[in-house]
Amino acid sequence: MSDTVAGRSDIAVGFCATAVSLLIALTVFPDDPSPKGALVLPASILASGILLVPVLRAFRRSPTLLHAENLVAIGFVFWLLLDLIQGSYSLSDAPDWAIRDAFIAIGVSAIAMWAGVAFRPWQLPQWVAQIASSRLTDSAIARLVPACFLLGMFNFAYATNFDLPLMFSYLGQQRWSAPWGRAQLGGWDAFLDQLQYFGYVLPSLTALVIARRGFILQAWLSIVASGIMLAFLSQGGGRRLIGVTVGAAILVWVQAQETISVRKLTIAAIAVVGLLATMQFMLNIRNLGYQEFSFRGESEYDYLHVDDNFLRLAQVIELVPAEYPYLQFGQVWFTIIRPVPRVLWPGKPVDPGFDLPTALGMKGVSLSTSIIGEWYLSFGWLTVIFGGWLHGRLARSINALRDVEDFRSNPIVYGLAVMVLVAGMRSMLELVLMSYALIAWWGVNRLTRERLLPTR
Numbered sequence: 001m002s003d004t005v006a007g008r009s010d011i012a013v014g015f016c017a018t019a020v021s022l023l024i025a026l027t028v029f030p031d032d033p034s035p036k037g038a039l040v041l042p043a044s045i046l047a048s049g050i051l052l053v054p055v056l057r058a059f060r061r062s063p064t065l066l067h068a069e070n071l072v073a074i075g076f077v078f079w080l081l082l083d084l085i086q087g088s089y090s091l092s093d094a095p096d097w098a099i100r101d102a103f104i105a106i107g108v109s110a111i112a113m114w115a116g117v118a119f120r121p122w123q124l125p126q127w128v129a130q131i132a133s134s135r136l137t138d139s140a141i142a143r144l145v146p147a148c149f150l151l152g153m154f155n156f157a158y159a160t161n162f163d164l165p166l167m168f169s170y171l172g173q174q175r176w177s178a179p180w181g182r183a184q185l186g187g188w189d190a191f192l193d194q195l196q197y198f199g200y201v202l203p204s205l206t207a208l209v210i211a212r213r214g215f216i217l218q219a220w221l222s223i224v225a226s227g228i229m230l231a232f233l234s235q236g237g238g239r240r241l242i243g244v245t246v247g248a249a250i251l252v253w254v255q256a257q258e259t260i261s262v263r264k265l266t267i268a269a270i271a272v273v274g275l276l277a278t279m280q281f282m283l284n285i286r287n288l289g290y291q292e293f294s295f296r297g298e299s300e301y302d303y304l305h306v307d308d309n310f311l312r313l314a315q316v317i318e319l320v321p322a323e324y325p326y327l328q329f330g331q332v333w334f335t336i337i338r339p340v341p342r343v344l345w346p347g348k349p350v351d352p353g354f355d356l357p358t359a360l361g362m363k364g365v366s367l368s369t370s371i372i373g374e375w376y377l378s379f380g381w382l383t384v385i386f387g388g389w390l391h392g393r394l395a396r397s398i399n400a401l402r403d404v405e406d407f408r409s410n411p412i413v414y415g416l417a418v419m420v421l422v423a424g425m426r427s428m429l430e431l432v433l434m435s436y437a438l439i440a441w442w443g444v445n446r447l448t449r450e451r452l453l454p455t456r
Helices: 003-027 040-050 052-060 068-086 096-117 126-132 138-159 164-169 190-213 217-235 239-255 262-285 290-296 309-319 330-336 370-379 381-398 411-423 428-448
Strands: none
Touching: 003 040, 003 052, 003 068, 003 096, 040 052, 040 068, 040 096, 052 068, 068 096, 068 309, 068 370, 068 381, 068 411, 096 309, 096 370, 096 381, 126 411, 126 428, 138 164, 138 190, 138 217, 138 428, 190 217, 190 239, 190 411, 190 428, 217 239, 239 262, 239 411, 239 428, 309 370, 330 370, 330 428, 370 381, 370 428, 381 411, 411 428
């Protein structure tokens, strides 16, 4: 059976397995879903259906194991179902019918995602294809690592007047204490904040060096540069930044292997566990600082905390359209204009037209509803289905970065693109913000590329 036929068969299995698992989960859905742990069984059943294809591909060691739809399927479970599977929190702040509808929305969106993968891929943007087809030679990597490190670290150094001991002294402190922290609305300094996106690719470059040449001196220097960059990124408490950068590096390392063996998959799995543990540690110290956390000596969480995305999704379904109208294109427009600097557009909207904390009477917090909640805010169930389908289409299109021969010598573009898509499950804005790393990668490639001298 050809890879194409097998791929189509897998997509059909993913579609059917998710649909059947949703129906089974609804048959065991409790009459009172609000108590802590009440949704462990239905969430586990739905998760098993969504993840069936990635698991089967892993057992077969299929060449499609690293396809983007597998990682997006994991994103559904991680961002929306993992807290339910662990019985992390009570859902008493949302009515039972909204909890059930939120659960159905996840399943419907995942079904639509598998349907989207079945369509023909879109053509990649020219600038993405250009950097993906640029071969990453050892000499190119040797230029890219210091360039990305210096550009990525510039804002941290600038904020402390290039006082390096002072700059390092903020590591381990609570997230708002550092001078490079950005105000909510930003200013001209927002342009300097964007330089850190150059540092996002450092772990991926390091992974590629290790995969190709082992732990040579260049690899160790890259490891040190990546470690410093990650330490400063983590100081801000943004766990998704570490997840995207390190997750992309793990993907790059696996892709760079000539064959996918059980041993290599095990190493990658161990790296993922280490990444999750690091993200959990960041959660514990980001509001207190390392010193206060070590003094207290215990974690606030006895489970792997993600976000209360499911609860917030249920609350959005409760409020819209019963008390607030659909945003229609407001959410999409707010996402599109996000890259426009506020200093160039002082009147740029601060929200898409609906703010969940305000609607709930909460102040000083930001709440994530996941991208499913944002699609629901637009036009309701129609856009929930469309959003899942769109994620599937994007995943299918990104697969070209792995499947097309011209792109295989530069696995970093694929690794970053997939992690952008997975992070985008949290929010539409994450799709935009994390995409900056790809733009930075394009820019630094142009700055450091070899230029041919004209011949006479």
